Amino acid sequence: HLPKPSALLDLRTIAISRLVLDNVPHIKAYWIMLGIGTSQAALAFGADDLDGTVRHELIYHDAGATTPEMLSVEEIQRLIRDAGREAVERDTLYRRVERNVERPAEWSVL
Numbered sequence: 001h002l003p004k005p006s007a008l009l010d011l012r013t014i015a016i017s018r019l020v021l022d023n024v025p026h027i028k029a030y031w032i033m034l035g036i037g038t039s040q041a042a043l044a045f046g047a048d049d050l051d052g053t054v055r056h057e058l059i060y061h062d063a064g065a066t067t068p069e070m071l072s073v074e075e076i077q078r079l080i081r082d083a084g085r086e087a088v089e090r091d092t093l094y095r096r097v098e099r100n101v102e103r104p105a106e107w108s109v110l
Contacts, residue, residue, distance in 0.1 A: 007038040011045045018046025026094055031079070032067050040083040049090075050080050 005013075017027055028051040029042035039050055052071070071079075080087040089097040 007035065007041070010034055010038055011041055014042050014047050015045040031071070031076075035067055036079060040079055043080070043083045043085050049094075050076060050083075052076070 014027055014029065017024065021027075026049050027047045028049040029039040029047035031039035031050060031052045034042060039047075043050065077087040089099070091097055
C-alpha cells in the first residue's frame with residue numbers, strides 16, 4: 001500500500017514537468033484527482049488546463065476520491081478566474097472554441 005501523494009508533491013511534479021518537458025505544450029490539472037484547491041494552485045505552478053468537465057466521474061471516486069463528482073461549467077470558470085486566469089473553452093486539440101449561441105439547459109451540469 002502506497003500513501004497518496006501530497007498536494008506539495010503534486011505541485012512540484014507539475015512545476016518540474018513545465019520546466020523540463022519543454023516539448024509538452026500543455027499540462028493538465030485534473031481537479032477530480034488533485035482536489036479543487038490544489039488544481040487552482042497548479043495553474044500558478046505550470047499547469048495551463050483545469051481539466052474535468054464531466055457529468056459523473058466514477059473511477060477516482062470508486063477508488064476513494066473525496067472531491068465532488070461533478071462541477072458545472074460555471075463553477076469551473078469561477079475556479080479558473082479565482083486563480084487569476086482566464087477561462088477559455090477548448091477542443092481536444094487545444095483550439096479555442098467560440099460559441100455564439102446559448103448552450104442547451106442540459107449542458108449546465110457539464
